[in-house]
């Protein structure tokens with residue numbers, strides 16, 4: 001059983017977490033084209049190796065950033081999304 | 088170029104028995120790669136090998152290569168639980184999967200290779216009134232689309248799978264289910280090897296242990312591949328690399344609507360015949376069949392972590408096994424023999440992607456996710472059509488990558504009640 005660190009609750013069982021989406025996408029506006037919407041909604045890098053993703057801790061309900069390796073499942077760091085916005 | 092091969096028959100077996108088994112030809116040839124081909128197929132799984140076979144067979148392309156980084160069928164094709172069926176909801180999906188099933192029905196003869204297709208039927212068991220309503224809807228849709236389907240009562244399910252937990256106080260009581268009698272299982276390796284043998288016979292070069300690392304670009308077109316054995320040029324390149332589609336798409340300069348996940352399966356120790364059909368439970372999400380060797384082959388949903396690690400994680404294992412034991416309490420006594428996983432290519436609408444890629448000269452066959460073994464003959468046929476003719480076959484057109492921009496998705500996840 002793998003442990004994942006929620007920035008708020010600390011290390012918890014992997015079953016308490018859910019993958020949300022790849023990080024770094026920007027939602028379009030009313031004037032965005034169909035291609036832009038498709039890219040936002042469906043298309044992704046799906047990298048093999050280093051990833052930067054948004055996950056949710058189902059127990060506390062908070063979305064946060066998780067950097068990990070999709071090949072080895074090694075977790076590098078997790079941090080809250082709010083902090084990034086303050087930089 | 089036609090390569091010589093042994094014709095497989097009872098007579099040849101008898102003759103070789105008398106002559107000391109020295110006359111057998113290799114099942115497929117293993118040539119060195121040539122500097123250039125008419126067409127290259129990347130990925131020696133079922134879809135890639137079938138594509139090469141139909142490029143040679145249906146379109147007469149003499150100069151085709153399949154390039155595989157490992158061994159034939161070593162990806163998902165050789166890891167899958169081999170259920171074949173066409174119990175889908177939308178007309179587009181039925182056209183595709185039933186075409187595949189019809190090709191499977193004639194494949195052993197077509198390839199002169201026994202793929203051990205066993206149409207033992209499959210029942211998708213419903214555990215509530217509401218699941219029965221959805222099941223009836225699916226049966227109606229299948230019948231309208233011209234595919235055999237029957238709504239089974241509780242008694243019919245118990246009759247076809249008597250070992251199932253039929254207690255009235257079961258957590259998942261049996262209400263009935265969807266029955267497809269033409270569904271069943273086939274031998275996964277035999278499908279890969281049969282297509283490889285057929286393709287090699289028609290002159291296709293099958294190159295194993297050769298990884299595609301990049302593409303050759305000229306004037307904005309794909310003109311071949313860069314491999315671990317050097318550059319190989321080709322007028323058209325087909326991609327059939329399942330869970331690794333995004334990795335190669337990145338090299339070609341575009342993204343796909345794919346997320347790679349591990350899907351795992353397990354087998355028990357072998358036992359005497361106890362289950363002669365395929366059973367999937369809508370309640371537990373676990374499905375099971377019994378192999379010719381007597382092992383119970385079973386699996387369930389995806390591991391929930393996007394992954395390229397070819398192994399299964401314990402939480403899902405536990406869920407799948409508890410599902411199995413709930414469905415068949417007697418199986419709780421069995422020992423687990425093996426457990427493994429493959430990296431599957433999951434698409435938001437659970438339908439495959441077949442069509443031209445954004446890079447001219449490069450064509451896609453991917454997104455089969457958890458259910459592409461059943462589609463191998465059709466996937467190969469359609470990608471070969473696309474590569475040879477340059478435009479869609481009418482069956483593959485709805486599965487074009489463009490559906491994600493137009494919004495015309497073929498959302499089978501809910502429609503057919505598949506477990507993933």
Ligand SMILES: Cc1cc2nc3c(=O)[nH]c(=O)nc-3n(C[C@H](O)[C@H](O)[C@H](O)COP(=O)(O)OP(=O)(O)OC[C@H]3O[C@@H](n4cnc5c(N)ncnc54)[C@H](O)[C@@H]3O)c2cc1C
Nearest residue numbers: 130132133134156162163164167168170299429459460461
């Ligand atoms: C556990 C499990 C159970 C399943 N059960 C079923 C089932 O019951 N019924 C069903 O219909 N489907 C099932 N599936 C799905 C099915 O196995 C796949 O959809 C299907 O086999 C895909 O075939 P493919 O030829 O596209 O891919 P694969 O068989 O994975 O072949 C792709 C090949 O590409 C090669 N490759 C990758 N990258 C490169 C590169 N850079 N250069 C060269 N080669 C490369 C790989 O080595 C691999 O051999 C299951 C899958 C799994 C994992």
Ligand SMILES: [Zn+2]
Nearest residue numbers: 006009057060
């Ligand atoms: Zn938390």
